[in-house]
Amino acid sequence: MSLSVDRPSAPGSDPVATIGGTTRFVPGQRHHQVTVVNGKVQLGQRIVDLWRNRDLLFLLIRTQLKVKYKDSVLGYVWSMLNPTLVLAIYYVVFKVISRNNQPYFAIWLFCGLLVWNLFNNSAMSATGVVVGNSHIVKKVAFPRELLALSTVGVSLVLFAIQVGVLILALLIFGIVPAWSYLPLLPLALVALIVFTSALSIFLSAVNVYLRDTQHLTEVLLMAWFWGTPIVYAFGLISTELAKPRWHSLVWIKYVYLSNPVTPIAMAFQRAIYGKTQYTYHGAVTHILPVWGVGTFSLLLTVDLAVSVGLFLGALVVFGRLEGNFAEEL
């Protein structure tokens, strides 16, 4: 019905005409790599992508740290002040007010809090991290798990700073750690990182669809904290459960130990605090089980294995939910 459109093929007027005739760019290796986008979750591919983008992970961690302390005068000092203050409060409450007789109670607390802070900080900030970075998630394609992992990375940096404070305290008080147990700590830390990452990845994805997760996480983590032997000793629980009147409730001990954070916290306490019991006016109080390095290794290995399983599971869940992030945010 009308004149249809047709470009005149006059030389020089058509930019398209030059394509193919002139030099093509040298194909790089990546040129032949084929990316497939479909609805499936390819676990192996996801892990490979995570590894390929490790530069981005470090950059995200750096960015978060920079933004966290931008324009603040004290900067990184805050990351020490906060746990130190928490430590001081617990110390006053349990040592001074409620007359706990445990020697160097502050050090004991610090060992557990170290573990807990890493776990807690990661899980809390990971929950909101995808929602908080929606502007990136909606517009750029990258492995979004990195956002959750970066919160673990940030917590790990803070962890390192706190370890520095702890070492300083050990030197000041002249406390000698249990040297034979120290090699457990790398294993414990890896298990902790993997478990924390699993939970962080899971929570960050779920929170996109169910924004209540953020508040729920806060409450659950609080309960979780008191269900983990950090402020009080595991020995107190097991001693109490060993009494005949609690005979039918021994299973509680196993439920208690199945908390993945518990063996990790206990390993830190055992290695750094060094004692399994203390004597006060002739009365012996057991604070940690008298397990050898082997038992601890076994527990931590099981912990790590379970954590790896959870991590893979979290990646699958994340992959399922990720497909509609851009739509849901």
Added chain:
Amino acid sequence: MAVAIDVVDISKQFRLYNEKHTSLKERVIHGGKMPFTPFWALKDVNVEIDEGETFGILGRNGCGKSTLLKCVAGILKPTSGEIRVRGSLAAMLELGAGFQPDLSGRDNIFLNGSLLGLSHADIEKRFDAIVAFAELEDFIDNQVKFYSSGMYVRLGFAVAVNVEPDVLLVDEVLAVGDAAFQRKCLDHVKRFQKEGRTIVVVSHGTDTIRQNCSKAMVMNHGKVITIDEPGEAIRAYLADLLGVGTLDNSESGGIEGNVFAIGAVQAEHGGSGSRSHLYPGESLTITADLDSLAAVDNAIATIAIHDDRNELVFASDPDDPGCQMEIPLGGGMVRFYFPEVPLLDGTYSVSIGIRSRTQTAIFDWKDQVTQFEVANPGRATGRVRLPLDVSFRLRSVLHTGEVPVAAPIGGIPGAPVAEQIVS
């Protein structure tokens, strides 16, 4: 030529929730069920985009073109189907996406580059080029939140193009910055094309598509309407947009009591050959069939021409005696003849109306009922081909030793002006 992007049977369903329950309480109350209407943003889309092609995607708002781009980029996952992309890919869906306002320009280049898939070493290599391209040498260590919007966008574009991907996806972001920067961006796109990289552009601007693309696709309601060379595709797009195209012209009767009805409308150029477009300066004839149930002796035929941005280019003068006519019972044919069309590149739509001279009544009005295409073989750009005569004359007055200072406004630089100064 190898296929760079292979889109196979892609469908994407969105859920339009009638009420969105994102809190746990609401979910529990509603038993975990959320009523939703399925909405297919993409339905069975199949496209093969060859390597080295600059591929345009046209369509109205909500036709699914951005969704398709996001699926190709991997930001959204298709509900079914598969997309294969050969080589590295970078998507410019929003310039400066992922910039952290609190970080410096330097940090943001690294962050944004990494997000687009560059390694740290790659970015270091290209850092200077990116800063130079963005023209931000003096501000690179300032926080991005203090940047003007122009600086922000320039930095975003500079990072994205310096990623040098095999496949570049662009979503209507080419028009950024001042004229000089736009030129630089276009040069960069041209270089990409020469190097044989694949570019996919989503745009509303038919001019952008026409000037830059080698192929274009039109989408509507999540489906592919046509994949063709840009000119054809733009025509189909405009037809879709304006609601003409396959429209049966007899469908709507006259406005004024159905006395008149404008029927089939045709556009023909006076040039030779069977080409479908018009060269600037050629004649154009528009003919319209007219059905009439009554004889009218005071009718006026009017014609209006709009460009692809829907801006009026020309509307006929109703007082022109040539437009006045008597129309007998049964009707006939109205012919509009333009002896010369001085328009340059573009697609123009034609609206035709028949109205009464004495009353305000409009017998029939067909808005943008047909269109014609002007393609300019020369290199002049713009809307109108103004008659131009350029000549050169020797400045004879220089022999007198007098130097003409400045030509007065409106004066022609050269001899006549100088003579005025002498006298």
